[in-house]
Amino acid sequence: MKRTLLIALLFLSACKHSNNALPITNNELTVAAAADLTPAFEEIGRQFQSATGTRVIFSFGSTGLLTRQIENGAPMDVFAAANVDYINELESKGLILNDTKAIYARGRIVLWTTKDSNVHVDKVSDLTKPEVKRIAIANPDHAPYGMAAREALQSAGIWETVNSKLVFGDNIRQTLQYAETGNVEVAIVALSLAKQSDGRWTLIPENLHKPLDQAVAVIKGTHQEREARAFVTFIAGAMGRSILTKYGFTFSSGGN
Numbered sequence: 001m002k003r004t005l006l007i008a009l010l011f012l013s014a015c016k017h018s019n020n021a022l023p024i025t026n027n028e029l030t031v032a033a034a035a036d037l038t039p040a041f042e043e044i045g046r047q048f049q050s051a052t053g054t055r056v057i058f059s060f061g062s063t064g065l066l067t068r069q070i071e072n073g074a075p076m077d078v079f080a081a082a083n084v085d086y087i088n089e090l091e092s093k094g095l096i097l098n099d100t101k102a103i104y105a106r107g108r109i110v111l112w113t114t115k116d117s118n119v120h121v122d123k124v125s126d127l128t129k130p131e132v133k134r135i136a137i138a139n140p141d142h143a144p145y146g147m148a149a150r151e152a153l154q155s156a157g158i159w160e161t162v163n164s165k166l167v168f169g170d171n172i173r174q175t176l177q178y179a180e181t182g183n184v185e186v187a188i189v190a191l192s193l194a195k196q197s198d199g200r201w202t203l204i205p206e207n208l209h210k211p212l213d214q215a216v217a218v219i220k221g222t223h224q225e226r227e228a229r230a231f232v233t234f235i236a237g238a239m240g241r242s243i244l245t246k247y248g249f250t251f252s253s254g255g256n
Contacts, residue, residue: 051239082214111201125156131185132162136179156208211252
């Protein structure tokens with residue numbers, strides 16, 4: 001027994017003095033995040049754990065559905081939404097720490113097809129072509145990227161024309177999967193997902209839809225407030241912004 005204890009103490013001492021060792025912690029942070037953030041936030045989560053020792057567990061999904069879960073008491077520490085309106089909604093209901101609310105990035109939408117597709121769409125109006133039989137967008141009832149897609153189709157004057165072609169994904173990641181698997185010819189998806197996909201994509205002009213200003217906040221009642229605040233700060237810091245930029249996010253000059 002004494003020998004086992006001595007080995008354990010020596011191991012801990014070695015970890016403590018190693019320059020490469022992470023801080024010894026059992027902390028975990030649960031972050032609800034919009035599906036468009038999946039690749040970027042998985043990378044941010046790894047970097048945050050490396051810097052702080054706090055492991056980040058993500059729950060990715062539609063912003064609207066995640067909002068309902070938080071309203072119903074889902075045990076989340078941080079919420080990163082794809083549209084600031086949802087954070088504002090939670091703020092009005094007293095469900096976030098108001099001083100942590102911040103717009104962290106702006107998203108973009110694109111037209112996406114597989115690389116070997118015979119269908120070529122270079123602009124939104126191309127979606128009316130007869131060879132485009134099915135178009136996937138995220139459900140605009142609860143997904144901000146779906147709302148932006150609907151607004152773009154309406155602004156282009158083709159919403160009524162293509163409405164019968166539309167297939168709705170529960171979130172923007174599922175929307176991309178519909179196109180990747182050949183269930184639709186074209187998908188309107190987040191640039192952040194398109195950049196790490198194996199397909200062809202074309203940016204949709206921002207003036208066709210409202211800005212996709214994405215916001216984050218710490219959830220009131222979190223038991224990990226210190227770590228949650230640190231994560232929000234990390235997103236807005238040099239490392240967080242560098243990663244977000246890599247996945248196609250931009251930054252508006254607006255405030256919270």
